[in-house]
Amino acid sequence: MDAFTRFTSVAAVLPNENIDTDQIIPARFLTTTQRAGLGKFAFADWRYDADGRERAEFPLHRADLRGAGILLGGRNFGCGSSREHAPWALLDMGIRAVISTRIADIFRNNALKNGLLPIVVGEDEWQRLAAFEARELTIDLDTQRIELPDGGAIPFDIDGFARQCLLRGVDQLGYLLSEDAAISRFEQTHDALTRAA
Amino acid sequence: MTTPRTIIEKIWDAHAVREETADAPAILYIDLHLVHEVTTPQAFAELRERNLPVRRPDRTLATLDHSTPTLPPNPDGSLPYDNAATAEQVATMERNCADFGITLHGFGSGQRGVVHVMGPELGATQPGMTIVCGDSHTATHGAFGALAFGIGTTEVGHVLATQCLLQQRPKTLAVTVNGTLPPNVGAKDLILHIIGRLGMDGGTGHVIEYRGEAIRALSMEGRMTLCNMSIEAGARAGLVAPDLATFDYLRGRPHAPQGAAFDAAVERWKTFTSDDGATFDRELIVDAADVAPTVTWGTNPGQVVAIDGIVPRADDALTQRALDYMQFHGDAPLLGEHVDVVFIGSCTNGRISDLREAAGVLRGRHVASHVRMLVVPGSDAVKRQAEAEGLHHIVRAAGAEWREPGCSMCIGMNGDRVAAGQLAVSTSNRNFEGRQGKGARTVLASPATAAAAAVAGVIADPRNYPPLPADTHEAAA
Ligand code: SF4
Numbered sequence: 281m282d283a284f285t286r287f288t289s290v291a292a293v294l295p296n297e298n299i300d301t302d303q304i305i306p307a308r309f310l311t312t313t314q315r316a317g318l319g320k321f322a323f324a325d326w327r328y329d330a331d332g333r334e335r336a337e338f339p340l341h342r343a344d345l346r347g348a349g350i351l352l353g354g355r356n357f358g359c360g361s362s363r364e365h366a367p368w369a370l371l372d373m374g375i376r377a378v379i380s381t382r383i384a385d386i387f388r389n390n391a392l393k394n395g396l397l398p399i400v401v402g403e404d405e406w407q408r409l410a411a412f413e414a415r416e417l418t419i420d421l422d423t424q425r426i427e428l429p430d431g432g433a434i435p436f437d438i439d440g441f442a443r444q445c446l447l448r449g450v451d452q453l454g455y456l457l458s459e460d461a462a463i464s465r466f467e468q469t470h471d472a473l474t475r476a477a
Numbered sequence: 478m479t480t481p482r483t484i485i486e487k488i489w490d491a492h493a494v495r496e497e498t499a500d501a502p503a504i505l506y507i508d509l510h511l512v513h514e515v516t517t518p519q520a521f522a523e524l525r526e527r528n529l530p531v532r533r534p535d536r537t538l539a540t541l542d543h544s545t546p547t548l549p550p551n552p553d554g555s556l557p558y559d560n561a562a563t564a565e566q567v568a569t570m571e572r573n574c575a576d577f578g579i580t581l582h583g584f585g586s587g588q589r590g591v592v593h594v595m596g597p598e599l600g601a602t603q604p605g606m607t608i609v610c611g612d613s614h615t616a617t618h619g620a621f622g623a624l625a626f627g628i629g630t631t632e633v634g635h636v637l638a639t640q641c642l643l644q645q646r647p648k649t650l651a652v653t654v655n656g657t658l659p660p661n662v663g664a665k666d667l668i669l670h671i672i673g674r675l676g677m678d679g680g681t682g683h684v685i686e687y688r689g690e691a692i693r694a695l696s697m698e699g700r701m702t703l704c705n706m707s708i709e710a711g712a713r714a715g716l717v718a719p720d721l722a723t724f725d726y727l728r729g730r731p732h733a734p735q736g737a738a739f740d741a742a743v744e745r746w747k748t749f750t751s752d753d754g755a756t757f758d759r760e761l762i763v764d765a766a767d768v769a770p771t772v773t774w775g776t777n778p779g780q781v782v783a784i785d786g787i788v789p790r791a792d793d794a795l796t797q798r799a800l801d802y803m804q805f806h807g808d809a810p811l812l813g814e815h816v817d818v819v820f821i822g823s824c825t826n827g828r829i830s831d832l833r834e835a836a837g838v839l840r841g842r843h844v845a846s847h848v849r850m851l852v853v854p855g856s857d858a859v860k861r862q863a864e865a866e867g868l869h870h871i872v873r874a875a876g877a878e879w880r881e882p883g884c885s886m887c888i889g890m891n892g893d894r895v896a897a898g899q900l901a902v903s904t905s906n907r908n909f910e911g912r913q914g915k916g917a918r919t920v921l922a923s924p925a926t927a928a929a930a931a932v933a934g935v936i937a938d939p940r941n942y943p944p945l946p947a948d949t950h951e952a953a954a
Contacts, residue, residue: 297795298677298777302909307888311544311562313518313569325911330897356678359711359777360909362613363516364629382678385713386613390629439645441501451631453523456639459495459504463641466494466506473745474508474606 281395283449287376288418289349292340293410299353300360301387305369318365319372344414352410353380358387358398367391377419379426381406392442393452397421399436409434421447481752484718485649485684488624488749492607494641502643508606508623509536510636511592512579514570515543515890516611520634521573532640534578538601541567541583542591543890547853547880556584559892577637590856590882593617593824597701598858600730604719604746609636614824614906616707619716620700621723622749624684626714647713650683651757654691656765661940663834664699665826665904665923667691668706669771669781671763677779680712683758686751687717691765697726698830705825706906709778718750770939773908773921774811775799780908784926784938785812802910803918804898811920811936817899819850819877819931820913821924823887826904827855829862831924835904836868838928839875841945845934850877851893853885877931889914902930 309321327338334341340348351370357380358366367390370378377397388398397419401409409417409426418427421443425433445452456463482490494504510533524531531537544563546556558564574581582588582595589595593614596602604622609615611633618625628642635642652671685707687700695703700717707715724743727733734742769783776799782788790807791797800807805814821827821835832854844850852872854860860882863869869879886893887905889912895901897916904927908919922930925939932942 296798300777300907300909302907302912306911306915307890308915310515310890311560311566313522313566315519325915356681356711359677360613360708360907362611362627362629364519364611364631367629382681384678384711385681386627386629386708390631393629393631439502440499441643444500452643453527453631453635453638455501456504456635456641456643457529459641460639462494462504463506463639467640470492470506474603 281393281449281451284376284395284397284421284446286418286420286422287349288416289376290345290347290414291350291352291409291412291417292345292348293352293413294339295354295410297354298356298359301358301363301366302360304358304366305363310363310365315368317372318369319374322369322373342414347374349374350377350379350417350419351375352406352413353378355381357383358391359384362386362390364390364394367394367396371396379406379409392446395446395449397446399426399438401434401436405434481754483649483751483755483757484622484686484716484749485624485647486755488605488607489646491605497646502645504641505607505644507536507609507636507640507642509538509596509601509608510640511596511608511610511615512537512539512633513542513592513610513612514566516630517573517633518566518569520611520630520637521577523634524577524637529638531577531579531637534580536640537579537637538596539570539574539579539581540589540592540595541570541581542589542882543884543888545883546891547883547885547893549881563891587857590858591824591827591884593701593705594827594855594859597621597697598730598856600727600733603727603733603742604723605749609642613708614705616712616714616716617701617705617824619704619707619714620697621727622716622719622746624714624716627708647684648682648758650680650685650712651760652685652687652763653689653760654687654763654765655689656691657694658691658765658768661925662768662770663923663925664695664702666771667765667768668703669773669778669921670768671761672706672710672778673771673781674761674763675710675779677709677777678711680707680710683712685710685712685715686757687715688751692717693720696830697722698828701828702825706778709906719746770923770926772811772926772936773919774803774805776802776908776910778906778908778921782811784936785810812938814936815900816848816902816930816935818895818901819844819848819927820853820886820901820903820905821927822851822853822855822885823905824855825906826924827853827859829859831904832859832863832868833866834924835928836871837944838925838932838939838942839877840871842875842932842942844876844931848931848934850931851880851886852877853880854882856882886913888912895919902927902936
């Protein structure tokens with residue numbers, strides 16, 4: 281996982297509420313056994329017409345939004361399935377942060393584990409950010425602030441453990457593996473109570 | 478006096494290897510890990526790269542469901558995969574299970590099925606457990622009083638390697654359903670009604686406990702349908718405290734404890750109920766008498782209406798967009814809308830009681846000539862039982878297709894898709910744009926409502942399609 285410390289990029293806005301994981305990456309692209317290469321399928325049904333040509337009206341096809349690395353999504357972003365292909369696809373198309381007024385639980389978890397920063401802000405802050413569409417924003421994870429082109433800044437909250445993992449670019453499996461002794465102790469009593477499978 | 482706890486807190490406390498601290502989330506032990514071919518290949522690849530074994534193959538169960546064909550094998554015995562990628566995904570799962578020592582209920586096992594149908598029918602799903610799967614409908618297993626939730630592929634890797642997850646304690650939401658459901662109204666109608674009340678993100682951050690008289694009255698299959706769709710209200714999980722119905726269902730199932738061990742387990746399982754006086758972060762109270770046969774009219778599962786109700790007016794952009802996509806009119810009834818496809822199946826409604834409910838409508842009747850109807854059993858076991866009861870004859874005599882088990886048209890990964898622009902009445906759980914195929918329009922419904930639509934050829938009220946008297950079947954057959 282790439283570390284996330286300070287990230288500057290153009291912000292694009294997809295204002296629709298409830299952008300679900302079937303929109304982010306339609307199910308027909310889930311047949312892959314790889315993580316890489318899903319970017320070209322992100323938002324496939326919004327991006328391409330029946331003949332596979334780019335639709336001009338898709339916001340991220342605007343010349344000033346191409347390559348945008350920050351996505352402002354409408355409320356309840358990432359709802360739906362647990363497919364991690366959704367953050368993989370967004371990262372592969374160059375997006376490193378999603379900002380919304382509400383982000384679905386599983387998507388948020390999946391995003392954090394892949395170095396895609398999910399940020400939840402209030403409605404007013406979201407509107408303020410959206411006004412800077414096509415402008416550069418800087419997200420500073422260390423200070424937990426989004427720096428605006430007008431010199432202002434919007435603070436945001438993030439789980440402390442996830443933040444540390446992102447800042448250092450370490451994954452959480454290493455941490456769990458280091459707790460092996462505690463897990464084994466737990467299993468000794470727990471196995472007597474419940475046996476699965 | 479100990480503080481009264483909810484069932485959710487009790488299960489959590491019984492599985493916390495480490496409690497949450499200011500610096501780190503809790504480490505939660507996982508009793509049962511269900512795996513399928515779509516969300517696991519990258520997790521196994523990670524294990525291989527790091528040279529890690531699966532910590533507890535005995536707590537891991539695998540099946541093949543999402544990408545698998547629902548048509549019978551080709552004459553040469555090969556399977557009619559939709560494309561090479563789906564075949565490769567299945568082969569990868571088979572290889573991973575063999576290499577890592579995981580039991581796979583695959584082809585020929587007689588126990589293959591949609592993962593959330595298979596776990597309970599094997600008796601692997603038990604009260605008080607923590608259960609995870611790389612699949613958002615894992616809450617289905619909550620019907621047994623288990624804390625069951627969906628995880629992503631990275632977390633699948635965590636559980637494979639350590640049998641644990643890093644988790645924050647969820648908030649709790651009580652959904653209390655008082656009274657008795659009206660006749661001809663079932664669990665699917667109830668959960669659609671509840672999601673309509675909560676909204677599709679109303680449960681975010683919460684685990685739901687469904688409780689109250691109407692919940693107690695549901696069969697285990699009904700409880701599975703109910704818990705299955707908890708994620709459609711944004712909830713991490715949903716569960717029902719175990720009771721006699723739960724224990725009766727589990728008794729004698731192959732993965733359940735046997736004999737004296739079963740009785741001992743029941744004593745322990747009984748402790749997994751919410752104590753009197755336990756408090757929830759939120760509560761929603763529903764009167765069961767208010768629930769009618771319910772369907773969706775829009776493009777998210779919270780956009781619901783009673784079958785004989787009126788679709789809302791397009792008062793906002795969200796409603797307008799949904800109506801445009803669905804090609805429905807605001808302020809108008811849904812009854813009578815032309816239907817192209819009907820799908821009976823999925824982890825929501827692919828169990829034997831669901832097939833019986835659909836067959837009850839189909840018996841002695843015919844699917845409208847312009848409708849394509851697929852009936853897909855949720856598992857090998859469901860298919861065997863249905864065929865023992867002759868349900869496949871009823872389905873075929875009515876002009877519907879009887880298929881092999883799998884996720885099928887719920888997600889359309891295996892090639893069972895709804896064509897662009899077509900309207901499907903589906904017993905599955907998601908009506909997102911394009912969920913059942915690019916451009917497909919989905920109305921979510923109960924098996925009875927879906928079967929009624931197939932017969933009528935339009936959206937129809939299942940209450941107008943009661944089972945026919947026995948002599949009429951003979952006449953029609
Ligand atoms: S039936 Fe549908 S919702 Fe259930 S596991 Fe399969 S794809 Fe997912």
